[in-house]
Amino acid sequence: MRKKYGIFKKITSMLMAFLMVLSVVFISPKEVDAATPKGYVTLSMEKFTLGLGYIIEPVRVPFYEGDNGADIITRVMDDYGYEYDYTGAINDTSGVVGSTFYLAGVKDEDYRDAEIPQYILDEIKKDDGDLTGREQEGWLGEFDYTYMSGWMYCVNNVFPNYGASSYKPKDGDVIRWQFTVWGYGADISDNSQWGEANYLDYANKDKLTKKVAEVNSATNKNKLLSNSAVKNAYNNAMNILQDMTASQTKVDKAYSELTSAVNEALQEPTPTPTVNKVEGFKVTSATTSKVNLAWNKVDDCNGYKIYRYYSSSDSFKLIKTIDSKNTLTYQNTDRTSATTYRYKIRAYKVVDGKTIYSDYSDEVKATTNPLKPKFASSTATRDSVTLNWNKTSRADGYEVYRYSTSSKKYNLIGEVDKDTTTYTDSGRSSASIYTYKIRAYKLVDGVKHYSNYSDSLKVVTKPLTPVVTLSSTIAGKATVTWSNTSSRNTGYKVYMATSKTGTYSLIKTTTSKSYTKTGLTKGKTYYFKVRAYRTVDGKNIYSDYSSVKSIKVKK
Template sequence: MRKKGGIFKKITSVLVALLMVLSTIAISPIKANAATPKGYITVSVERFTLGLGYLIEPVKVPFYSGDNGAKILTRLLDDYGLEYRNTGKVDDTSGLVGSTFYLSYIRDDESKKAQIPKYITDQIKKEKGDLYGRQDSDWLGEFDYTYMSGWMYAVNNVFPGYGAAQYKPKDGDVMRWQYTVWGYGTDLGAVSEWSGDGFCKVANKTKLTKEIAEVNSASNSNKLLANKDVKSAYDNAYKVMQDMTISQSKVDTATKELSTAVSNFNKPTPTPGKVEAVNGFKVSSTTTSSVKLAWNKVSDCTGYKIYRYSTSSKSYKLIKTISSKNTLTYTDSGKLSATNYLYKIRAYKSGSKTQYSDYSDRVKATTKPLTPKVTVKSTSTKKATISWTNTSSRNSGYKVYMATSKYGKYSLVRTTTAKTYTKTGLTKGKTYYFKVRAYRTVDGTNIYGNYSTVKYVKVK
């Protein structure tokens, strides 16, 4: 039975409720556009505040030129055969109450009794609210349960302050339609002008929703869910999604577990008779004359072959054969300073016929510039001249640093391509300390050599 005291609240709150549901839409059914999709978004329809799970589980949905959130939603509802009621028109993006589109009801003949979470019922009692049941057992929508109930939507965990017809989809968005019981969405974690700061904090489940949709919409969804690791992570993800009070850390863990399980399932199966490719190939470290490479172990191989790009032949040449699968590093020595080198690797397996893996992706290494040898002298009462040798034409430039004590803070005083620099404006009789390092710029990033030995001078 509804309390009489709630009737006046419902009537006087209609305008506020309509403002709330500017973030929701309902419209006439529209057939899917036959044009090429501009992108895909993830969509779900949820009843978690009632303890009733999904009406539509997360799925990837295409959108087309001219689409808005309202068109996408109603097209999806039509595809699922779900009836709905609405006010407004699909193409009205004015945002005006009564003209813009508002999803008022979705047909939902759920026989299971609602189990509203305690944090919501406690808040209703605290505010002396009026909690009752559905107005029509076959439908779920506005003013069911309380005078603040209704459908709302969030995009990437943000509840927009405008109707869904005004929402323009972007590839990769996650649009979650959720049922609010109390507080115009504050029970969902929404914060707005009409809902205030809210009475609870709800974890961000955008990424987890997207991971579930990837499974549901995959072309091999049945095979994925037949895998025990994927199924376990998938089932856990559903439980986490429906728990309105779960912590963010548990949501993040569930997201990672599902993503990892799917990724492991989708790893290509090695072709019989072909060696597994080397993963994790990288530059571990460099010096002025060497490059150290590292990679992950391939369990079923004899060893590895390393190749370096030759600028003269414009091809990769074999520079090292490693005969142990347990050797996972190699140092290429005798290289020029401040020079770029490109490398690839592949595994091999000896037998009556040597088998090879595919080549790895190339990695680029730049050896460090040489360390400058610095001298410094004072030629007047206000100047000191710093010069250096042990340089290379491959260097892009040099940076000069100065401090007033040997172990004090060194400040950059000059960047130059020259091999000498005169610092002016110094104080006579005072001692200054200098050091220099060379650099080479590669792809917009400076590769630095070591600092020179610190040199000092007392100004004349």
């Protein structure tokens, strides 16, 4: 691999050994389909103008088909776990101010006092500028320390006059993100696009930066730096890189010394360590708020890293590091109900202090269950039941179930879409007890993901409406008889009034189907009506009143 991606033009046997040993740790492969890198660039993030060294030391980074400069820097910061703010869009190449990518700030919890080089302080003083501090503690970005500050990037020692999203990487490029304090870049290079004269004759540090990146990305970095000559040359190179006033002569000398020291320290090529890809990655279960994952053990690793897809950044981000190869499950909690999540996993191991990663696993999807629906109300007639329930967030539909006393289980009787929260069960028997449940579902790739069943709801249909007939064959008495009844009725209530629109009083509660009222005034007309009822759980469920019937009592 290193023969293909080496930086030297002249290849010798010693150099080949050197390149084989300096096998890189790939930082954050593009989170699409484990594609083969198109090449490698050197990347660093520097705050030398504050005298505070690096945020990201020089390192080799792969890039992939379609990548731009914004893709590369955000992916590296995501992999390192740095928070950052930006404006515009990562993939916008329009060049329109406010639309194209601009790195506004980086989380930098370095609380040391800035030691701004004297040449910059002199320029600030000469321009009567104000020197402040950071606008937000723990962050470093635009307008910190002065109003002309911010993050700029250069490629191969040139500051492009276009945003990072318009830069297309080439194999071997050196990308340095640098913090400018004053002069819109005049304090870091003579390539400022703002027309301000540079303050110094700045050295080109690309070759030295690339050489340090090769050491930092080597799998045997610790072994190399255990060699005193390499350690001294490396430390000197880091000091020279961070010295804004270093001459080109010093920079070139540091490069030669570090190259020679590393070459001399190498005796034999060292195989590039690898880690097997995680197999069997799967979703074992999901609830309304949790996703349970499992995978097969990888023997040659120290642990695993789990990633979840974020639509806001269109990328997978690290959510959990598991530091034991024997831990083969993970529960992702605090998820949103009825929502689909995507996951990947990769194994890792540490070799000579450097982390080596396996390829990413195949992606898996998990959909959390909808929340359990709740009944809101119900109504019943003598032959139907209407159910109403509260809407469940993000559900795609509902299934309605009725309990069968013969099969002793709930059977599916109907299904409605997500915008319907009512269902009428027709063709029921009068004065009968029915019990219902519902559950919501989320439809993903043709598969229903169900909520738990609702609590059961018991509903009683109304009894049939009695049909009343009257007779009076004995003076002072009237007999009320009714039909259209059911054995499921508990009883009947008989009401009487002296006028059709008058007040009806309950005169009899009975289980019979007739009643004779005595003590009536001979020759007077009386009005009667009846209703049936069934008692369930101590509550009477009534039929409609019968039609009112009248009779003139016999004299």
